[in-house]
Amino acid sequence: MTEQNENRINVAVPENYNGMPIEVILREGQAPEALDPKEPVPVKIIGTIESPLKWLEKRVELIDQKTAHITVSRDDMKISLFDKETDYYSNGIEGILRPSKEMVEFGINSEKNWEPINLSKFFKMHRAFFKDKAENMALVSTLKNFKAKVNQDIERSKEENGSKTDNYSQVVDSNLxxxxxxxxxxxxxxxxxxxxxxxxxxxxGRNVSLSLVSAGANEAIEDYKNRVIDEQLNLIREIAPDIAIIEI
Structure with a gap:
């Protein structure tokens, strides 16, 4: 009589399985080593100003609003969301209102300085951003042939009683x-x-540097900054009314 080793596997069949056959695959050999457990990795995202809102729209039901908070820095034009304020593994979603690439490249209201010939070339290649194309062509020509007349007045004197006068003034008359x-x-x-x-x-002297300044742009940026941040906060309050919002 031959001995047989019998291995049995019990498979639970759902009631609504409709009598379909069940396939069981048995593999022989050594099982792979289990991977070492890893610590959770907190999510750190830096995006556009609406990033915290977009994250909450998909995750608000998964977080405890009472343990989350939002900080707002209007000076830095930034909204930051933390979903677990006392947890080392808290997720941080940061939304920043960034100047456009065009504002940075033009260097408006910044420390950026231009030589006249370089600014002429830049204006020529960025004609699409000018309100008036004819004005652009005139500016390109003017900068290419930049001329400036400098009048300098220097007054220096010394009195017998020790009093001194040292005045210097410079007036620049250019074709800009x-x-x-x-x-x-x-x-x-x-x-x-x-x-x-x-x-x-x-x-x-012979060195000329030009800078671009716009008071109107500065005013518009201040207005935009506050309006956009307020719009984002109002939308966040609608979907997550229990999250603390703190201005810093």
Missing amino acids: PKSFKLNIPLFKGFDCEEIEVEIYADVD
Whole structure:
């Protein structure tokens, strides 16, 4: 009589299985080593200003709003969401209102300085952002042939009683226009805005550097900044009313 080793496997069949056959696969050999357990990895995301809102729209039901909070920095134009404020593995979602690529490249209201010939070339290659194409062509020509007349007055004197006078004044008369208009986005991801830009000239002997200044752009940025942040916070309150929002 031959001995037989019998291995049995019990398979639970759902009642609604409809009598379909069940396939069981048995594999012989050594099982692979189990992977070492890993610590959870907190999510850290830095995106556009609406990132915290977009994250909450898909995750609000998975978090405890009472243990989450949002910080708002209007100076840094930033909204930050933390879903577990006392947890080392808390997720952090940061939304930042960033200046547009065009504002950065033009260097408006920044420390960026231009040589006249380089600014001429830049304006020529970025004609699409000018409100008036004819104005762009005139600016390109003017900058290419930039001329400035510098009048300097120097007064120095010394009195017998020791009093001194040392005055210096410089007046620059150039062929640059007073201002021009651009149509560019102020912030990344936003529509274009019409702004008026002035060219400031700094003349030191033969060295000339130009900078672009726009008071209108500065005012619009302040208005935009507060309006956009307030819009985001109001939308967040609608879907997550119990999350603490703190201005810093």
